[in-house]
Amino acid sequence: MASQPRRVLISGCSSGIGLELAVLLAQDPRQRYQVVATMRDLGKKESLEAAAGDTLGKTLSIAQLDVCSDESVANCLSRIEGQPVDVLVNNAGVGLVGPLEELSLATMQNVFNTNFFGAVRLVKAVLPGMKRRRQGHIVVVSSVMGLQGVMFNDVYAASKFALEGFFESLAIQLRQFNIFVSMVEPGPVATHFEGKLLAQVSMTEFPDTDPDTLGYFRDMYLPASRELFRSVGQSPRDVAQVIAKVIGSTRPPLRRQTNARYLALTVLKAVDPSGSLYVRTAHRLLFHWPHLLSLGLRCLACSCLPTRVRPE
Numbered sequence: 001m002a003s004q005p006r007r008v009l010i011s012g013c014s015s016g017i018g019l020e021l022a023v024l025l026a027q028d029p030r031q032r033y034q035v036v037a038t039m040r041d042l043g044k045k046e047s048l049e050a051a052a053g054d055t056l057g058k059t060l061s062i063a064q065l066d067v068c069s070d071e072s073v074a075n076c077l078s079r080i081e082g083q084p085v086d087v088l089v090n091n092a093g094v095g096l097v098g099p100l101e102e103l104s105l106a107t108m109q110n111v112f113n114t115n116f117f118g119a120v121r122l123v124k125a126v127l128p129g130m131k132r133r134r135q136g137h138i139v140v141v142s143s144v145m146g147l148q149g150v151m152f153n154d155v156y157a158a159s160k161f162a163l164e165g166f167f168e169s170l171a172i173q174l175r176q177f178n179i180f181v182s183m184v185e186p187g188p189v190a191t192h193f194e195g196k197l198l199a200q201v202s203m204t205e206f207p208d209t210d211p212d213t214l215g216y217f218r219d220m221y222l223p224a225s226r227e228l229f230r231s232v233g234q235s236p237r238d239v240a241q242v243i244a245k246v247i248g249s250t251r252p253p254l255r256r257q258t259n260a261r262y263l264a265l266t267v268l269k270a271v272d273p274s275g276s277l278y279v280r281t282a283h284r285l286l287f288h289w290p291h292l293l294s295l296g297l298r299c300l301a302c303s304c305l306p307t308r309v310r311p312e
């Protein structure tokens, strides 16, 4: 007899990686999943409905869920009561870039409330059930910025580092309950994410930032970031395929990067755990050798190089 489909709850499915993943799992040819695709604003469900096609109402249902609200999480879970969550995908997230001088503590706390506490809130809600059933899988959409800092992304990277520390710690205890934790770490992905950040930046004035820092941000960081997205950016579909593979695995990995072209950067920290090699190299590339950085990115963009990290 075929086994029961696993129920997968995904946060942040109005666009991007969450939307692609929800549809990919719902269309699984082996029908292994029942997807609860959630979003904070159901007014945005049209794109997901269109992409879901005839899986809608069959292997995919849509529910409201704001990861920043206890009430919204409780309501969502009570609506699917009696149908345990086997796989939780913490995907919802927001970005933040810019000089620290212009970021209020409230703005920074909002990033942590969504990216970190939002994931923690969901885990606290589903974990007792997973522990009782002695099975489950918690997937976290982290980032390469959960592994290494990137200039002018201080707060966003900090929120992803926080996720990495939290879930690595939890993973040890959860092994005892047959619950797996996986952190997926994409590099740049062509979703609304970057557009939202650039829109945010274009509306910001920088009265408190000294001219040197503002120059580095506008004339060095922003062009380099755009080039990085253009050269090594993945599609959300590519990232969703990696996540689907992690979910389908019998022994899911704790960490999985999605972008082979980005490995040249993340490997610097692995090679030198003191972190000096990475910081020195990033500093030199940005401040002293921008042409080399640009050339390197163009080489990485060469179509003969693979984008996807080969599954283990």
Ligand SMILES: NC(=O)c1ccc[n+]([C@@H]2O[C@H](COP(=O)([O-])OP(=O)(O)OC[C@H]3O[C@@H](n4cnc5c(N)ncnc54)[C@H](OP(=O)(O)O)[C@@H]3O)[C@@H](O)[C@H]2O)c1
Residues within 6 Å of the ligand: 011, 012, 013, 014, 015, 016, 017, 018, 039, 040, 041, 044, 065, 066, 067, 068, 090, 091, 092, 093, 094, 095, 114, 118, 141, 142, 143, 144, 185, 186, 187, 188, 189, 190, 191, 192, 193, 194, 196, 236
């Ligand atoms: N794009 C990249 O370059 C990149 C790289 C590495 C990691 N990531 C991570 O990938 C994840 C998905 O991002 P994406 O690239 O797919 O960007 P996206 O298209 O902007 O998707 C982000 C999703 O999170 C949702 N969200 C934000 N705040 C929420 C809240 N309080 N409650 C519930 N949902 C909320 C957004 O909903 P609304 O439509 O309502 O805002 C949207 O559905 C994020 O965790 C991000 O940090 C992205």
